[in-house]
Amino acid sequence: xxxxxxxxxGFIGSEFIRQAVAAGDSVINFDxxxxxxxxxxxxxxxxxxxxxxxxxxxxxxxxxxAAMPEACDAVVHFAAESHVDRSxxxxxxxxxxxxxxTQVMLDVARHRKVGRFLHISTDEVGGDMEADEWFRxxxxxxxSSPYAASKxxxxxxxxxxxxxxxxxTIVTRTSNNYGPFQFPEKLLPLAIxxxxxxxxxxxxxxxxxxxxxxxxxxxxxxLRLALAKGRAGETYHIGGGDPMTNLDVLHMLLRIVxxxxxxLTRVTDRLGHDRRYxxxxxxxTHELGWSPETTFEAGLTATIDWYKANAEWVSRCxxxxxxxxxxxxxxxxxxx
Ligand code: NAD
Ligand code: TYD
Numbered sequence: 650x651x652x653x654x655x656x657x658x659g660f661i662g663s664e665f666i667r668q669a670v671a672a673g674d675s676v677i678n679f680d681x682x683x684x685x686x687x688x689x690x691x692x693x694x695x696x697x698x699x700x701x702x703x704x705x706x707x708x709x710x711x712x713x714x715a716a717m718p719e720a721c722d723a724v725v726h727f728a729a730e731s732h733v734d735r736s737x738x739x740x741x742x743x744x745x746x747x748x749x750x751t752q753v754m755l756d757v758a759r760h761r762k763v764g765r766f767l768h769i770s771t772d773e774v775g776g777d778m779e780a781d782e783w784f785r786x787x788x789x790x791x792x793s794s795p796y797a798a799s800k801x802x803x804x805x806x807x808x809x810x811x812x813x814x815x816x817x818t819i820v821t822r823t824s825n826n827y828g829p830f831q832f833p834e835k836l837l838p839l840a841i842x843x844x845x846x847x848x849x850x851x852x853x854x855x856x857x858x859x860x861x862x863x864x865x866x867x868x869x870x871x872l873r874l875a876l877a878k879g880r881a882g883e884t885y886h887i888g889g890g891d892p893m894t895n896l897d898v899l900h901m902l903l904r905i906v907x908x909x910x911x912x913l914t915r916v917t918d919r920l921g922h923d924r925r926y927x928x929x930x931x932x933x934t935h936e937l938g939w940s941p942e943t944t945f946e947a948g949l950t951a952t953i954d955w956y957k958a959n960a961e962w963v964s965r966c967x968x969x970x971x972x973x974x975x976x977x978x979x980x981x982x983x984x985x
Contacts, residue, residue, distance in 0.1 A: 650674045650876075653763070655707050655754060658686035658830045661769070661823075664724060665869045667694060672873070675699045679716050681706045681746075685731065687971045689962060690830040707750035713757045722764045723876055726754050729803075732834055733773075733796045737920050740795035747799035748806070755810040761871030766818045767876050768807045772861065772888065772928040773797035774822060783929035785969040786822075786884040793921050811882050819879045821872055824888040824928045827948065828865035829955040832965055836981050837862075837949075840899055841956045842963045844906045854918030856896035859925040863889040864943035864952075874937040877878075888928035889941050898949075 652669055657678035666676050676694075680686050682704055694700040700985035707728045717724070728750060730736065733788055751768065758766050775784035776791035792798040811818040831838040840850045867904045871887045875940045880884060896913075903910055934940045943951075956963060965971040 650723060651677075651718065653677050653679060653724045654716060655679045655719050655724070655726050656686070657825055658682060658688050659692060659727060659731070660685075661865055661868065662691070662727035663687075663690035663830055664828065664865045665727070665872060666691060666700065667749075668866070668869050668873060670694045670697055670699045673699070676695060677701050677703060677716065677718070677721075679703045679705055679713065680728065683730075685832055686951070687830070687832070687966065687974075689965070689971055689974045707754055708745055710753045710757055713753060714760070717757055717761050717763070720762045720764070722833050723767060724754060724758045724763050724765075725767045725769070725872065725876065726751065727769045729769075729800070730796070732835075733794045736794055736799070740799070743795055743799040747796075748802045751803035752806045755806060755816065759810065759814050759816050759977040764817065765881070766807070766810070766816055767872065768803065768818060768820045769872070770804050770820050770822045771797065771800050772822050772824045772886070772926050773802060773923070774801040775926070777923045778925045778927045780925070783927050784886070785888055786927045786932055790879035793923050815891075819875050819881070819883045820884040821875050822884065822886050823868050823930065824861035824863050824926060826865045826868050827862050828952055829959070830962075831865070833963055836895065837902070837952065838956065838963070840902055841906070841953055844903060844908045844912060845957060847912070847961070849914040850899060850912050850918070851916040852895065852899065852913050853916060854922060856899070856913075856915070857894045858922060859892045859894055859927065860898070861888045861890070861892040861926055861928055862898070862945050862948075863887060863941055864948040865945050867941040870942075871933060871937065871939045874939050875933075877946065878937050880936070885933045885937065886928045887933060887939075888930045889945060890930070891945055892925065892927045901946060902949060902953070905953055913936075
């Protein structure tokens with residue numbers, strides 16, 4: 650397959666590219682390289698002829714059109730502003746990249762006669778779930794944060810492109826991903842790196858918010874199955890199947906790392922903080938034959954081992970030095 654990936658220098662997109670290239674697919678990675686784009690994540694494929702990078706902005710139709718080949722097999726659209734806390738501070742970039750950027754991608758994909766458009770969405774579009782409620786594909790979209798609102802709007806444009814123009818689209822909604830190469834602003838990489846450095850771990854509010862965690866490698870397996878076997882126009886949920894409170898997650902993390910619970914530090918709660926996410930993925934299991942392989946404890950242990958072994962990757966993220974990698978490794982390889 651020839652796949653046009655957006656946002657492939659981020660956490661999930663880079664795992665998807667590593668898997669796709671290993672499977673023999675050719676991949677063009679179209680990425681703006683915002684603070685979240687880290688080309689070190691793709692060091693293992695940079696010299697592979699199946700992989701290429703184009704630096705560009707999904708909001709700019711001319712840049713996307715110049716980079717996207719005619720009739721490529723698929724677009725996999727990861728590019729987004731992805732951090733809820735940042736969207737609360739300022740939502741503008743979220744509207745631009747997540748909404749306008751998605752519409753631009755849909756337009757160019759249609760004109761380029763792309764085979765299939767896989768849009769990467771989130772369980773956050775469903776908003777809070779009640780104690781015994783599970784978010785199903787046909788459930789109401791009730792976003793709480795500006796981030797979730799922008800992802801919800803993007804989904805509506807995907808649906809409109811399918812209905813109005815007959816574009817072959819699939820939407821996947823994934824729960825919280827974790828694993829290697831996640832930028833240390835999200836809960837798990839932040840907590841792991843702080844724990845390893847004996848620094849306080851911020852717990853928002855009472856810490857009893859519930860999240861469902863899926864390993865990024867399992868998520869990307871599901872995405873590749875959705876691309877290959879999903880039905881056009883459908884939405885597929887992807888989750889870990891074991892929602893837990895943030896405090897339970899952090900207690901497990903500290904036990905594995907061997908650090909005291911006194912590192913947990915209560916801080917002011919996030920505004921509008923959703924209490925519970927719980928994504929139901931029975932349709933994905935039934936239609937695509939997928940279910941998560943990694944148990945949370947095994948995946949968390951492996952992730953902690955990765956962060957221990959890659960302390961320099963984390964410190965380069967924190968210092969901003971990861972941006973220098975682009976100049977040294979990619980000089981002359983990319984088009985802009
Ligand atoms: P990330 O923040 O790690 O990476 C985002 C990538 O998009 C970066 O490489 C960045 O440079 C690129 N990008 C941002 N703006 C761009 C623009 N205007 N043009 C081109 N590229 C741009 O994100 P992630 O955690 O890998 O998430 C990927 C996708 O999965 C997002 O759509 C996100 O909403 C969705 N998602 C993430 C999670 C999660 O737990 N991380 C869960 C569910 C859904
Ligand atoms: P996060 O990783 O930002 O993902 P999301 O908001 O998309 O679920 O946060 C996961 C949960 O952890 C969420 O309930 C907010 C909480 N949280 C903290 O308690 N402390 C932190 O420092 C962060 C970043 C998040």
